[in-house]
Amino acid sequence: MLSGYLKKHPEVYHRMVAAYLIGYSVTPQYLAANPHLKFAESATDTGVMVSWNTEAAEVGGPNPVMKPGALAINPLNWTRDETTAPAQQNLGSIMTENGVLQRNEDGTLKIVKDYADARVDLDRGVVVCSTAPVDILAPGNALFPRGVFHSFDYSFYYINIRSNAADRIAAFPCLPFPYAFTIANDAVTIDSFSELDRSGHLYIPAFIAGYPVTSINDSAFYGATNLNAITIPSTVTNIGSFAFSDCTSLTSVIFTGNVPSSAPPSAFSSTTATIFYFPGASGWDETFADRPAVCWNPTVSPATPPRFDSGQFGFPINGNANIPVRVEACDSLASPVWTTVADTAIPASASHPSRFYRLTFPQ
Numbered sequence: 001m002l003s004g005y006l007k008k009h010p011e012v013y014h015r016m017v018a019a020y021l022i023g024y025s026v027t028p029q030y031l032a033a034n035p036h037l038k039f040a041e042s043a044t045d046t047g048v049m050v051s052w053n054t055e056a057a058e059v060g061g062p063n064p065v066m067k068p069g070a071l072a073i074n075p076l077n078w079t080r081d082e083t084t085a086p087a088q089q090n091l092g093s094i095m096t097e098n099g100v101l102q103r104n105e106d107g108t109l110k111i112v113k114d115y116a117d118a119r120v121d122l123d124r125g126v127v128v129c130s131t132a133p134v135d136i137l138a139p140g141n142a143l144f145p146r147g148v149f150h151s152f153d154y155s156f157y158y159i160n161i162r163s164n165a166a167d168r169i170a171a172f173p174c175l176p177f178p179y180a181f182t183i184a185n186d187a188v189t190i191d192s193f194s195e196l197d198r199s200g201h202l203y204i205p206a207f208i209a210g211y212p213v214t215s216i217n218d219s220a221f222y223g224a225t226n227l228n229a230i231t232i233p234s235t236v237t238n239i240g241s242f243a244f245s246d247c248t249s250l251t252s253v254i255f256t257g258n259v260p261s262s263a264p265p266s267a268f269s270s271t272t273a274t275i276f277y278f279p280g281a282s283g284w285d286e287t288f289a290d291r292p293a294v295c296w297n298p299t300v301s302p303a304t305p306p307r308f309d310s311g312q313f314g315f316p317i318n319g320n321a322n323i324p325v326r327v328e329a330c331d332s333l334a335s336p337v338w339t340t341v342a343d344t345a346i347p348a349s350a351s352h353p354s355r356f357y358r359l360t361f362p363q
Helices: 028-033 155-171
Strands: 018-020 048-050 119-121 126-128 179-184 187-193 200-203 211-216 227-232 252-255 274-277 291-295 307-309 312-314 326-330 339-341 345-347 356-360
Touching: 018 155
Parallel strands: 018 048, 187 211, 200 227, 227 252, 252 274, 274 291
Antiparallel strands: 119 126, 179 187, 307 312, 312 345, 326 339, 326 356
């Protein structure tokens, strides 16, 4: 995509904030063959490729994913030189055990701070981590020699990567960051939203600057009159007074997790919003902050399978009454391009020998 599609579509490339190709070897030869692309040099340059491969100070043989002359940037201090970034600059790593992400009792990812340091080795073209235990994490196997941390390229520097993505977005010249926020106790509170004329469906981020968004302050989105739907992530536990008040076009608010612990009746005042939550989420009742709350639970019943009838293909959708549902279809799951289906009864067509369908919330 980078070397082909973006070369033919420079207008798309000009909108690219960054491409995180972590674990892939980007070489000077690749850049010479694709002069429209550039490699990252700092924490906030945009339109760049970001990549590294992680190894221990000593490895037991050639790294099979490395190419000669590969470029690397330090994922802690975001420089290309050989300055060591100590583990104290690491905002958080996530660990795996037998290939499974480790989680806390509440299901959230277990974050380990100050775990992995980082230093670019210019001769080897890798990021060297000296603080992770090689015997435990990279003892060597049939694919990778001892000391190759390729499986941990992301997880060692997980929170720093998330934080850097937010920094690059904020630095993107044509895409100002619309949220004013504060950070306290490793959590983000959204204080205000600058794009009050934004229309359509707004997805509030779950993370900003690498920290979870847990609170939405008083009047943060007050007067965003053109928004008709908002998705609030599961990380949010507190919503302030008048947070979404006077959003006069707002009809749908989708919560992706459990019910927040606090939200006053004024949170959605002067709106006609219905609150939607997903099956399995806990704590929800018939109302929330003085607005009706409904479980968004559309399903295609296996008891009534899809069928052809009078030359048309159709299937029944079950769920709570009056919940909004969009049916989308694609021809291949290998490279899906989902398109909206206007009706649940779809004309049969020889041009679609097989089709796949999914149910989504209307955007």
